[in-house]
Amino acid sequence: MSQPHHYNPDPHAHPGLHIIALVEAVKGALALLAASGLELIGPAPLQRWVHELIVRFQLDPHHGVIAWLIGAINPGGIHLAALIAALYGIMHLLEGWGLWRAKAWASWLGCVTVSLYLPFDVFALFKHPGWLSLVVVAINVAVLWVLARDLLKRRR
Structure with missing residues (x-):
């Protein structure tokens, strides 16, 4: 089969x-x-x-x-x-x-938008520490990693 x-x-x-x-x-x-x-x-x-x-x-x-x-x-x-x-x-x-x-422009757009949100998320983590703030930062870092990895693989 x-x-x-x-x-x-x-x-x-x-x-x-x-x-x-x-x-x-x-x-x-x-x-x-x-x-x-x-x-x-x-x-x-x-x-x-x-x-x-x-x-x-x-x-x-x-x-x-x-x-x-x-x-x-x-x-x-x-x-x-x-x-x-x-x-x-x-x-x-x-x-x-x-x-x-799997369009490259979408990965670029995602990287830019996540990169714009991330400083605010990190600021919120320090201003209001807790598991929820930590999870938000961790998810956004993971999303940025996946999208950046996709763009790096395309360059090879």
Whole structure:
């Protein structure tokens, strides 16, 4: 009996690319859902939810992040947030598709984005040490290693 042949556009591609591709596709789909949700519900329910948070946790609505959030929840702010979420989602869906198909540009895109997130993750680890912060840093380092390894193998 012969072994089934699996399609792999690059025989040197690391099998971890498919796992990363799936995660990126899920992140992209969730971001598109969030963008759609923002557009569908609009600012009024968000303003009510923020007001409920202020009352429940006795927050100061005139200073800090809460004051900024209150000011940002308007039709223009919601449209901008939805646009940013949609662009983020599309980028991650494209990256996921590219990684699934073992495209070099997708590995480059992944390396760049993980490299941008990593300093913030390391900062968070030192600011709020704990197993969750450590796991986030470890996962991002592993993703960077898989993507960089894929690019190095392609150069040979």
